Amino acid sequence: MRDHATVKGMQRAELARRTGSNLETVRYYEKVGLLPEPPRTAAGYRSYDVAHERRLRFILRARELGFSLEEIRGLLRLVDERDRPCAEARDVAAVHLADIRAKIADLRRMERVLKHVVAQCGDGTLPECPLIETLFGEAA
Amino acid sequence: MRDHATVKGMQRAELARRTGSNLETVRYYEKVGLLPEPPRTAAGYRSYDVAHERRLRFILRARELGFSLEEIRGLLRLVDERDRPCAEARDVAAVHLADIRAKIADLRRMERVLKHVVAQCGDGTLPECPLIETLFGEAA
DNA sequence: GTAATGTCTGTAGTCACTACAGGGTCAAGA
């Protein structure tokens, strides 16, 4: 412990391990400005504290819920700058929820068609493959 | 019509218009080898025929069903090289169907959590925003 | 003749990472 800046700090690998995230991802979030740059030791090593860890967990949980980094940036700004950000945060989530529902609807359409086509293919011994015919649009 | 290569050929813009695809996308598919390079007029303009259009439609339909370009490349190879590709094509589709079902499951998890959180936020006048607390993991 | 439109090429940007290459630093063991 040769530098007082290292007091209670953890390095990038430990932060990544504790949060279950990839080491490089942490640096990436720093680069794009979602995580603040941590103080450095004399040798230039990053030294994180619990506030960094908390913020990183926020980002990771939001990613698990499918928020884009831009949406997360907006949510973090609400956290940082506002007293009562609940209405704005809820709106961000509501828009995102609508996006997700639209994606689910798209995927369900795909699922329905594929399920039907795979069933038509059966054991795969047909001379004209229903999947391929469907894609060519000749037996849609 | 100064060049016999243009006989019955259409240009890129017309192909894109007829298939509802983006002009640049056609060139991209050519670049990555999904569409064969069409013959050129004397001035170097691409000249497509109905076979190109048919193949492009195949690709576009497969994209609508969520197949990746690599999967599509595999399907097109089956079309080009095999007599009875149905079993192999069906397997590609079955794997893809499983992927789609996994994605739907992921999105439904997100949807469930978001729906719950947005409902908790209510009219957005709470002093502690349930969404933000959830993301910080303090009220999960 | 010229203006407007079309086409050509290659390159760079998008999103959210991930994976290097090529170096510096540090702690423990021989």
Next chain:
DNA sequence: TCTTGACCCTGTAGTGACTACAGACATTAC
């Protein structure tokens, strides 16, 4: 003291599937 191996640093390039643009050439209409 030296070395070994594990860690850390930076910047850059790659992923997938496009999309957009710059700068040049061709064609068409008037």
